[in-house]
Amino acid sequence: MTIWRGFILVCALCALVLAGPRSATAQDNAAGEAEAEVETEAPGFRRPKPDLTNLEQIRFLTDNDYPPFNYLDEEGALTGFNVDLARALCDVLAVECDVRSVDWSGLVPALENGETDAAIASLRVSESSLEKLDFTDAYYYTPARFVALKESPISDPSPESLANKKIAAASGTSHEAYLRDFYPQAEIVLYDSLAQAKEALREAEVDILFGDGIGLMFWLNGTSSQNCCEFRGGPYVDSRYFGEGIGIAVKRGNRKLRTILDYGLEQLRADGRLEELYLRYFPLSFL
DSSP states (O other): OOHHHHHHHHHHHHHHTTSOOOSSOHHHHHHHHHSSOOOOOOTTOOOOOOOOTTOOEEEEEEOSEETTTEEEOTTSOEESHHHHHHHHHHHHHTOEEEEEEOOGGGHHHHHHTTSOSEEEEEEEOOHHHHTTEEEOSOSBOOOEEEEEETTOOOOSOOTTTTTTOEEEEETTSHHHHHHHHHOTTSEEEEESSHHHHHHHHHTTSSSEEEEEHHHHHHHHTSTTTTTOEEEEEEEEOOHHHHOSOEEEEEETTOHHHHHHHHHHHHHHHHTTHHHHHHHHHOOSOOO
């Protein structure tokens, strides 16, 4: 993974990092096939403190080339949002913390072989990942956003307002699929990459762009956009198109640790530490 891949996925975080867990995730539904009762959460539900007896340490794995989520700083120390989140979880759970990095390809095998307890490396909760792993509630989501030229009169990018307008998107992405399903009267202009779509918008070849919110956030606040554009409308986080979010992975069947980590995440949200951590790494909102 490269630094740019890390930046592009950054938009994943800003989306709903401060939101609580959704009422039912894909893994809960999958678990329901094997269990008669699926866990659900009522509004305002607060988890009871789990049994932490005999839990003295949590071993976390991440990778080291995905800034600002996890990377090596100038002195070679492992740092980043995921790394600090792991340490905050250990702190709130009052256990020792061991956070190490491996190659991205080694994360899942290490979990399956029991070489680590949890992977905190921006792993996406999806049908394919749930076949091998269990996940905590999402601690951030990946939103999609519309971007328009600053002088554009488009203020509300609704299907009605964008009828007959040219919408740029990267080909073969969930963003293209979403546009085809909900913006049938718009002219969808596809490009091989988000970078090409952004350039088309900057050159006014299209009316508006729909794409990854984190990558677009960095573009808007960087020099390559030439201060041309801005977000229009709010974030789109429909899980059918943009996933169930990013969770902490544990070995499949390790419900005890999953429950403990979910409790820890809830405590960090409640006392404001998750928000503080978010603002430390993502001072620019892509919401």
